Amino acid sequence: SAIADEILARTVDALQKRKDALLANPEATDGAQTADFSNLGSDWERRLRELVESGLSVWRSAQEEFLSKMASWKNGAEDAYRAGDDEWRKAYEKLALARESWQKELEQEINKGIEQWQKRDQELSKELEELARKARERKVTADELKGGTFTISNQGGIGGAHFTPIVNKPEVAILGLGRGALQPAVRGNALEPRLLMPLGLSYDHRVIDGGSAARFIVDLVQAFETFKEQDVKTPLSQ
Numbered sequence: 252s253a254i255a256d257e258i259l260a261r262t263v264d265a266l267q268k269r270k271d272a273l274l275a276n277p278e279a280t281d282g283a284q285t286a287d288f289s290n291l292g293s294d295w296e297r298r299l300r301e302l303v304e305s306g307l308s309v310w311r312s313a314q315e316e317f318l319s320k321m322a323s324w325k326n327g328a329e330d331a332y333r334a335g336d337d338e339w340r341k342a343y344e345k346l347a348l349a350r351e352s353w354q355k356e357l358e359q360e361i362n363k364g365i366e367q368w369q370k371r372d373q374e375l376s377k378e379l380e381e382l383a384r385k386a387r388e389r390k391v392t393a394d395e396l397k398g399g400t401f402t403i404s405n406q407g408g409i410g411g412a413h414f415t416p417i418v419n420k421p422e423v424a425i426l427g428l429g430r431g432a433l434q435p436a437v438r439g440n441a442l443e444p445r446l447l448m449p450l451g452l453s454y455d456h457r458v459i460d461g462g463s464a465a466r467f468i469v470d471l472v473q474a475f476e477t478f479k480e481q482d483v484k485t486p487l488s489q
Contacts, residue, residue: 255317262313269305400424407431413449423458426471427451448475 385391400423404416407430416427429449436445450471454464 258313258317258320262309265309266306269309270302402426403428407448413451415451416453418453418455424452424454424464427453 382391382395385395402416402419402422402425404425405428406414407428410430412429414427414429416425418425427450429451431446431448433444434447435442436447438445450468452464452468
């Protein structure tokens, strides 16, 4: 750090000055005061001891100064850390409260949406029952049949077999149901009679992809094959 570099530079400079002063030879005949271990003079032992002791003193002073500055910095850093930590804790609590509030609002919206869907589902069931009743009694009007997107045409009731239904515009698809009849079918390695019902799906290719239509038929056939009457919770009135 800058503090350590500054203390080290001052320490090295002080050591060099002490070395130069202690190693200068006062007994030199030419009057030179050069710092040279070969020119210590007769009191070389004392002067070397002074050099070592003074050097250690300088290093101790440098170490004490450094530790003092480090302790001061640490105390300040700890105060700043505690203050910062408290701010982070408050910010986290604020974030947690905001998340909890958002979650409660979302749960309320979801529950409200579920209630609305359940209410609408009940209304649709009643409307469908009423429309089916009118259709059976041949009292349904043209206006009541408008606005749909899909038609189911059942000719099986009058003995019709397979046929190709035509889309009733502006609807986008129509499913034709023929009369179910026992026909020979292969299951495994055996030939056995099975009740088969012809299906025909016509759709507007500008709106419906062919792959989606094919998957719809596959799912519909599977639903027919695995249908269980007890799975119908609210059958329409007969």
